[in-house]
Amino acid sequence: MVGITxxxxxxxxxxxxxxxxxxxxxxxxxxxxNQEKYTFQCELLEIGLFDNQVRTxxxxxxxxxxxxxxxxxxxHREITKTYQLFLSTDLGNIPFKxxxxxxxxHKLDKLYSIAESIKYFIENPSEKTLSVLQNDSxxxxxxxxxxxxxxxxxLLIIALGKVTDCKFDKETNTMTMSRHQWFGKLGKEVIQHSxxxxxxxxxxxxxxxxxxxxxxxxxVLKSDEIIPLTQVYSSVYQEKQQLVNCIKTFLQDKSGNxx
Numbered sequence: 292m293v294g295i296t297x298x299x300x301x302x303x304x305x306x307x308x309x310x311x312x313x314x315x316x317x318x319x320x321x322x323x324x325n326q327e328k329y330t331f332q333c334e335l336l337e338i339g340l341f342d343n344q345v346r347t348x349x350x351x352x353x354x355x356x357x358x359x360x361x362x363x364x365x366x367h368r369e370i371t372k373t374y375q376l377f378l379s380t381d382l383g384n385i386p387f388k389x390x391x392x393x394x395x396x397h398k399l400d401k402l403y404s405i406a407e408s409i410k411y412f413i414e415n416p417s418e419k420t421l422s423v424l425q426n427d428s429x430x431x432x433x434x435x436x437x438x439x440x441x442x443x444x445x446l447l448i449i450a451l452g453k454v455t456d457c458k459f460d461k462e463t464n465t466m467t468m469s470r471h472q473w474f475g476k477l478g479k480e481v482i483q484h485s486x487x488x489x490x491x492x493x494x495x496x497x498x499x500x501x502x503x504x505x506x507x508x509x510x511v512l513k514s515d516e517i518i519p520l521t522q523v524y525s526s527v528y529q530e531k532q533q534l535v536n537c538i539k540t541f542l543q544d545k546s547g548n549x550x
Contacts, residue, residue, distance in 0.1 A: 309338040310388045312378075314353060314412065314421040329416065333380070337389060346389055352381035356409040358402060376402055378409070388425065401425065455521055459486065459541060466510070468518070488512045492538045494531055497524055506531050508538075 314333040331353045337346040356379070360372045376387040387405070405423050412421040457468045464486050471479040491511040496504045505524035508531055509517050525531075 308340060308427045310425040311336045311338070312387070312409070312421065312423040316416065316419050333421075335378070335385070335387070348380075348382065348385055350380040350382050350385075353409075353413055354379040355413065356406050358406055374399055374402060376406055453522060457520060459538070461486065468520070482518065484510075484512065484518075486542060488514070489542060492535050492542070494528075494535050495519070495524075499524075499526070504528070508535055 312333065312335050314331055317330050317332055319328040319330065330351050333350050333353055335346070335348040335350075336344060339345045356376065358374055358376050360374055363371050363373055377384045378387060405425060408423055409421065412418045453470050455468065455470050457466065459466050466484050466486055466489065468482040469479055489510055490513045493509050493511060494506055495509045496506050499505045503526060505526055506528055507524045508520040510520070511517055
């Protein structure tokens with residue numbers, strides 16, 4: 292859960308909620324009345340959550356603007372359309388906003404409004420400057436807050452859960468198992484046995500409530516006492532079976548020394 296939260300946090304930090312397009316029309320001669328010869332000086336900026344520049348595009352031609360509809364197929368094989376705005380420049384067709392497309396009506400209306408402003412600037416030489424701003428901060432900040440919330444929730448679950456640490460030492464011939472919660476602040480339980488007391492290591496299983504098997508690693512002592520490595524069962528089989536094999540190999544290597 293923590294790993295998934297970190298992935299979403301990084302993805303959120305990569306988003307750019309603010310997009311700015313600033314353009315100036317530069318005439319190539321001194322006569323203001325001869326407006327046929329001019330170039331553009333444009334800068335497209337995407338600004339991140341913490342005022343960092345995520346993307347910068349600088350171009351001197353702005354030929355046209357268009358909104359493209361993109362067909363997307365979901366898991367139910369249903370086709371949905373998303374929309375993206377593209378600028379035709381000397382750099383080629385570049386997206387107005389990276390990593391973003393729109394389906395909701397109010398955002399789509401905003402996209403068409405931006406496209407109309409850019410088109411009007413291109414087609415009217417009397418317009419000397421263009422400044423367009425798209426601000427999606429509210430949605431990105433909401434996503435950031437949700438990600439932080441689930442991250443803290445995951446840490447809380449880990450902290451409240453029991454953590455088991457098991458050490459085998461052939462030099463002292465002991466197995467030491469310690470369990471603690473809340474990073475040891477809520478007490479710590481320590482169990483110690485001689486390696487000679489361990490009769491077997493097994494992968495115990497029970498049937499889950501929704502079908503399938505649940506597993507946990509257990510130690511069987513010569514007194515027939517059973518000591519579980521963890522109190523809870525889980526559906527992970529392969530890793531637990533590998534752990535059982537690893538412990539058995541260690542215990543059966545009578546001539547080896549190590550921990």
